[in-house]
Every structure is written in C-alpha cells, then in structure tokens.
Amino acid sequence: MKIDKMPTNLKATEMSDWMQNMAAPPLLSYLEVGSWKFEQKNMVKTPTFDKNGVKKGAWSEDEDDKLRAYIQRYGHWNWRLLPKFAGLSRSGKSCRLRWVNYLRPDIKHGNFTKEEEDLIVELHKKLGNRWSEMAAYLPGRSDNEIKNRWHTHLKKRAKKDDADALENEHIEPDQPNNPKQNPVHQNPDLEFQQDVERLILTESPLSSSSTNFSPTAESFWPEPFQSDNDSIISSSDHNLFSTSSDFVYPVIPSQDVIIGDEFLWSSMDSYLEYGDQFMR
DNA sequence: AATGCAGTCAACCGCCACGTA
DNA sequence: CTACGTGGCGGTTGACTGCAT
Numbered sequence: 001m002k003i004d005k006m007p008t009n010l011k012a013t014e015m016s017d018w019m020q021n022m023a024a025p026p027l028l029s030y031l032e033v034g035s036w037k038f039e040q041k042n043m044v045k046t047p048t049f050d051k052n053g054v055k056k057g058a059w060s061e062d063e064d065d066k067l068r069a070y071i072q073r074y075g076h077w078n079w080r081l082l083p084k085f086a087g088l089s090r091s092g093k094s095c096r097l098r099w100v101n102y103l104r105p106d107i108k109h110g111n112f113t114k115e116e117e118d119l120i121v122e123l124h125k126k127l128g129n130r131w132s133e134m135a136a137y138l139p140g141r142s143d144n145e146i147k148n149r150w151h152t153h154l155k156k157r158a159k160k161d162d163a164d165a166l167e168n169e170h171i172e173p174d175q176p177n178n179p180k181q182n183p184v185h186q187n188p189d190l191e192f193q194q195d196v197e198r199l200i201l202t203e204s205p206l207s208s209s210s211t212n213f214s215p216t217a218e219s220f221w222p223e224p225f226q227s228d229n230d231s232i233i234s235s236s237d238h239n240l241f242s243t244s245s246d247f248v249y250p251v252i253p254s255q256d257v258i259i260g261d262e263f264l265w266s267s268m269d270s271y272l273e274y275g276d277q278f279m280r
Numbered sequence: 281a282a283t284g285c286a287g288t289c290a291a292c293c294g295c296c297a298c299g300t301a
Numbered sequence: 302c303t304a305c306g307t308g309g310c311g312g313t314t315g316a317c318t319g320c321a322t
Contacts, residue, residue: 058290097290101290130311147311
C-alpha cells in the first residue's frame, strides 16, 4: 500500500507504531509513505538516486520481482545491460549482487547450523578470507553471508577456541591431536581435507548433496547459474520485442539462444536498434 | 521513556583478473 | 603488447534491532 502523507501530529516513536500497525499482517505486507517504506517487521529507508539516475540502497519487493522474473526467463547474459531490459534503474553490479546473495533460487535463508559454522571455522583456518572459495563448500550460502557470519559471530568463537586449544595443549600434551604425535597432522592439506569431509559427511543436513564430495568448488557445487541458462529458451513469440506489465525484453529466436556470441550480438543489435523506443 | 552502544546484515565501493579486439 | 569491458572478490559502510542503563 502507498500513501502520500502520514499523520502530522505524531512523535517519531508513535509514528513508527502507527506504521507498524498499518502494515501489520494480514492486512498489508508493506506501507510506503514518502521516502520511507515500512514492512511487516522492519523499516527500510527507501533508496536514493545518484546523479546518473541509478538507484541505490535497499531493494523493493517490486524490484526483486522484476529481477527474478527476468533472470528466470532470460538468464543473465550481460549484467551491465540487464537492468535496462528488466526495467530496473539499478547498476548491473547491484543487480548481480542482489541475485547472487538473495534472489537466487538455491540460496538458503535463515540461521546457520552448528555444522555449517564448524565448517566455516575450519575453512577459515585453511583458506583465510577467501570467502567465495568457502562458499563453494556451503551450498546455498553466499560468500557475503559467510563473510558476515564470520565477522559478526565466528571470529570471536575461533579466537576463543584457539585460546582454549592452547591452554589444553599445556595441560594435556599427549592428546591424539597433538601434531607431534599424530602423523596426519604432519600433512596439513590431508588434515584439512579430512576435517572438511568429516564435518560434511556426518549428521550435517548438507550430507545428502555431498555423496561424491570432493573439496573443489567445481565438483561440489555445480555452476550456480547453469539452470538459468537452461531456462532461457522459452519464448515462441516472433516479435522482436515483447512487453509484460513490468519489464521490456528482447524476444530471442530459439536458434539465437543464450550461450555464446550469437545470442549476445543478436540481442545487442536488437536492443540498439529498437530498444530505446520500448524503454520507459 | 529516552539514550547509548554493540551486534547484525544488506548493499556499496574499489580493485583485480580475465577475455577479447 | 595494450586498452578496454566485464564479472567477481573482499573490505567497508550504514541502517536497523535489541538490549542495557
């Protein structure tokens, strides 16, 4: 729901309550007043526009829908041009980020499990701040999410674990994990691989997808956008451009499809020739 | 009730690697 | 070899929440 004005006789806190009540489910999912958007739970400041008219800041539901619908139908053949075709006033980078970190169908939302957290700690010991590599071991989690989790939660835990381990080493120097006594520890790579395998293959809910586990991004987590490309060939429309209520898109003849230069050039040419007259 | 502060997370920015002309 | 465009990565920021005072 959108309205132009809010009550003028309310204090800030009262206004917030008023908004929350107005937007409370099941009546409304959100409420926009001027430059503010109030959702069922959170209040998100509406994005600003830079001098080039590019929108920045939090994404609206409407923008999410447009981006999701466009990519699911046509894939992301060029991030820079995608926002134009999808009818979004965003930079390509912003679209990519939003898709990769939030809208991708295989993305997992919600809390990290204990197993996932253990894995992140282990991976960080081995890989350092290579978040994207770490993400390859955690299907459904984006590098950004892992990075945030590390900085906000796991960094402290890892520090504490290290301190505890150091202390235990002094107290019980004959533990099996003592590198001097356990031959596995003489090979850090082997040790790391075994640790990761153990973490993933135990009671972890991830275990079903890791039957053929191999600690490489390529084999463990299929190219995340593979399915996008598969899904692009869908239109039988013969018009060069088609419009839906929300976005404009080139209609790609099936032989032009998707992967490779042919798609790019035909759609690019179409866009350059006809695109502007369809843009809003 | 108001204020301060730490924690959380989505999003941005700058840089780099890679592919192509 | 160089220049340029693009995608991807990691660091950082800023808005918001929740808790303590």
